[in-house]
Amino acid sequence: MDQDQEQKSKNGQIPFPEDNYTHNIRKMGERKLDRRGFMKMMVGAAGVFAVSTLPWGTIAFNELTGLKKRTYEPKKIADQASLKVGDAIEFSYPGEHDSALLVRLGNDEYKAYQNACTHLKCPVFWSQEDGELLCPCHHGMFDVRTGKPTAGPPKRPLPEIVLKTENGSVYATGVKRYET
């Protein structure tokens, strides 16, 4: 017991008080990866994990607090009287070069999408006969009520534009969050 205690306190010291002739046969390599070094490495790995989740955390924090939430200026698209049921009109929203398409589906039912095809950005047209949004480049089709692709190469839905009707006119008030 006493000897054990003494051994403990002198552990790691030189000369190592142990009566054998083999403990330092490979002296150069024997401390390369001992238990303590391995544990240090594990702590370092935990640190790497901690740091690597920080970006996700900051993005989530920004999303939750709404610091970087985009706001869009409302913009008048068309008068209700000038657009017949089943017709569509092109406009640009929110920027000058973000072309978009407004479709009047019913008396009070409007849908608008940014009409760059989610496949290769060709302009998407409203096909009244088919009742679908059609991309002529590779025959991609989108459901007009949801914006989801129904045929062809595109895999992602068209970004929907939030609309508001007021005093006989249709206004664009925002763009829905892009969903994958």
Add this chain to the structure above:
Amino acid sequence: MKRSWRGVIALSAVLFLNIVCTQLTVNAFFYDKFRLVLIYAACNVLLFPVSLWIYRKERDRA
């Protein structure tokens, strides 16, 4: 001195939790559950001082 693997085993557990939390963070992020993302990311960050504490404890035990 008798060899003790307690620290190594505890740190392995910590690293396993790290992997689990990272995966859950990314998963929650993909599904836009930002509150969950924050919780898992905080777990991951807090696991680092825990591992440091385990290491210190094991080092000073000898």
